[in-house]
Amino acid sequence: MIKYVSETGSTNADVIADLRDGVPLREGAWLVADRQKAGRGRQNRKWFDGSGNFMGSTMVRLHPGDPPPASLALVAGLALYESVVPLLPQPAPLRLKWPNDLTFSGAKLAGILLERQGDFLVIGIGVNLVSAPAIEGRETVALARLTAPPHRDAFAASLAGSLTRELDRWRSFGLEPLLNRWQAAAHEIGTRLNVQAAGEGQQEGTFAGLSDEGALQLRLADGTFRVIHAGDVFFAQREG
Secondary structure (H helix, E strand, O other): OEEEEOOEOOHHHHHHHHHHOOOOOOOOOEEEEOOEOOOEOHHHOEOOOOOOOEEEEEEEEOOOOOOOHHHHHHHHHHHHHHHHHHHOOOOOOEEEEOOOEEEEOOEEEEEEEEEEEOOEEEEEEEEOOOOOOOEOOEOEOOHHHOOOOOOHHHHHHHHHHHHHHHHHHHHHHOHHHHHHHHHHHEOOOOOEEEEEEOOOOEEEEEEEEEOOOOOEEEEOOOOOEEEEOOEEEEEOOOOO
16 A cells, blocks of 8 residues: 655655546555655645655545545644654654644654645655754754654554544544544644734734634734634744
8 A cells, every 4th residue: 555666756746647647546545755856845845855754645535525625634634643652752742733744842843735636635744754854944853863763664654554544533523523632732722823824914823723624723912813724834932
């Protein structure tokens, strides 16, 4: 169920191309690359391709009656969290950050990119297992700085199994338990955030949990709330 390639442009782009070409892909299958020459993050940012890190993509077939597709970012985040947390000494300041990051003490450890292709949603995940990129304006960290990192292939198998379990829960039980579990693994209510919402200026406020649909709720200084459905989110100050 996991196909490994030594080099490609982007695992997400490869999966999307296969879907466009009608290649039969099974849900739960993964494409994992040793190196990406044109890896992408959100907003088409270049994705660092450090050797030994995890870079892989899978796809979910969307069915009538499934929860909203956007909530798959939370599903993937929980799968990622459940794969990483057993690797760290406990307790560990490992936290999810809406919509698509896994952080350690506020530094980015992993990221998720979702892309829609017809009735499919492609999920790309990158994890800094052995090395972390330098990203302007952001703190980053690699698992190797925190503990002995797993071999990339072993981590791939663990993540694939974790995502399969989370997808089963998503389809079986809906959004409410997903939102509760995601918030339990996220940074605390009241954490100060800077939010660059799509098409709007930057706003600062505090994390007020998730809406019933999984959007970010931001409490502003005047006490009002904004519901953010899409945008970039940054910590206004370092956690801890």
